[in-house]
Amino acid sequence: MSQSSVWHPFTQHALEPAIPEIVLTEGAYLHRADGTRILDAISSWWVVTHGHRHPRIMKAIETTASSLDQIIFAGFTHEPAERLAKALVSLAPAGLDWVFYSDSGSTSVEVALKMALGYFGNIGAPRSRIVVMEHSYHGDTIGTMSVGARGVFNAAYEPLLFEVDTIPFPAAGREQETLDRFEAVARDRRAAALIVEPLVLGAGGMLMYPAWVLTELKKIAEASGTLLIADEVMTGWGRTGTMFACEQASISPDILCTSKGLTGGTVPLAATLATDAIFQAHYSEDRKKTFFHSSSYTANPIACAAALANVEIWQDEPVAERITALSVMQAAGLQRFRDNPYFADCRTTGTIAALDLRTGSAGYLAEIGPKLRAFFLERGLLVRPLGNVLYLLPPYCITGEELDGLYDAIEEAGERFGSRP
Ligand code: PLP
Numbered sequence: 001m002s003q004s005s006v007w008h009p010f011t012q013h014a015l016e017p018a019i020p021e022i023v024l025t026e027g028a029y030l031h032r033a034d035g036t037r038i039l040d041a042i043s044s045w046w047v048v049t050h051g052h053r054h055p056r057i058m059k060a061i062e063t064t065a066s067s068l069d070q071i072i073f074a075g076f077t078h079e080p081a082e083r084l085a086k087a088l089v090s091l092a093p094a095g096l097d098w099v100f101y102s103d104s105g106s107t108s109v110e111v112a113l114k115m116a117l118g119y120f121g122n123i124g125a126p127r128s129r130i131v132v133m134e135h136s137y138h139g140d141t142i143g144t145m146s147v148g149a150r151g152v153f154n155a156a157y158e159p160l161l162f163e164v165d166t167i168p169f170p171a172a173g174r175e176q177e178t179l180d181r182f183e184a185v186a187r188d189r190r191a192a193a194l195i196v197e198p199l200v201l202g203a204g205g206m207l208m209y210p211a212w213v214l215t216e217l218k219k220i221a222e223a224s225g226t227l228l229i230a231d232e233v234m235t236g237w238g239r240t241g242t243m244f245a246c247e248q249a250s251i252s253p254d255i256l257c258t259s260k261g262l263t264g265g266t267v268p269l270a271a272t273l274a275t276d277a278i279f280q281a282h283y284s285e286d287r288k289k290t291f292f293h294s295s296s297y298t299a300n301p302i303a304c305a306a307a308l309a310n311v312e313i314w315q316d317e318p319v320a321e322r323i324t325a326l327s328v329m330q331a332a333g334l335q336r337f338r339d340n341p342y343f344a345d346c347r348t349t350g351t352i353a354a355l356d357l358r359t360g361s362a363g364y365l366a367e368i369g370p371k372l373r374a375f376f377l378e379r380g381l382l383v384r385p386l387g388n389v390l391y392l393l394p395p396y397c398i399t400g401e402e403l404d405g406l407y408d409a410i411e412e413a414g415e416r417f418g419s420r421p
Helices: 055-065 079-091 105-122 142-146 155-160 175-187 211-224 245-249 276-282 301-316 319-335 368-378 400-417
Strands: 022-026 029-032 037-040 096-102 129-133 165-167 191-196 227-231 255-258 270-275 343-349 352-357 389-392
Touching (some): 079 270, 096 105, 105 255, 142 155, 175 211, 211 245, 352 400
Antiparallel strands (some): 255 270
């Protein structure tokens, strides 16, 4: 390609001058302009669920685009949005009766935070604090960075980030500390909400914690009148083995954020689901109680139709079976790393597998990250480590053979780049 004018996300252009061009996406693969193909082991930043360009979703996009484009969503509605909202309410944990649309994971979280504060303000008992879990990631806008872990991603913007209360990550054996800390923070009833990534903290290093911790966090939240926001932007749509990760903790959050897999990874859409209590707090003849949030492309009909087709795929195809099979393959695949000296830890929840490579340097900026990426790319594999954390989060159509090839490459990477204890 000739000189580009594109500024890419999370990309240090000075160090990554050659950016491959993709001309076709298909199933588990990205096809490059040079005719070679890359196995997409991270579902293109965790969005692609069934596989790239599932025909049913692409058909829904085409069909809807023949009659609808964007429609202002304040004061107007359309069938794809109405039908999708009904479908989401029936699929989500019980009690989430209202669906607010936006366009990205970050906006769905921004909406959730505003709903939580709006709720307490509107019922006349204002609360202004948000409780967050150590190592969390909720997006890159100012609000979502504020509730995410502070570090290299947001150091430059620190002066603009708002203060939060942080509870420790519930590492194995230290779960009670997390619960005790939350109980202490929640006790003074200043916290509007606790926001968590249920079961797996994605960008924070694919850190996993057991479902019972979430169950207990919900109990504490309920007892103190603190809302629970489940950020299921990454974990939703089967990633952790169930449609939503909250199901495994048998809880219903007060607010649930979904995006990424919502359209099967085809076009941007997000939704924030909320309880009737939260909606009712905004339902008033007093206009000041209106939920003042919108983005121009809210509830884009084409995106809603894509999401509806995704829901139909879940209903009509053996998606749950595919997810179970993939989860079993991931668990079996990791077995071979249990005694591998180059990996300090390996873990899996549902379809997600992660391995901590032993290296001299850890952290997102560690030199090892780009080296590993290049190593995998040379082998036709898209694996984008989080520092020294290698993870596989593939589309559900990936085969056992393809996964085996990935584990082989990870083993080789361990020998090449890892160190022994
Ligand atoms: N929340 C979680 C848990 C995420 O993993 C992400 C993105 O990776 C986001 C929010 C932000 O989503 P988006 O990149 O679509 O804004």
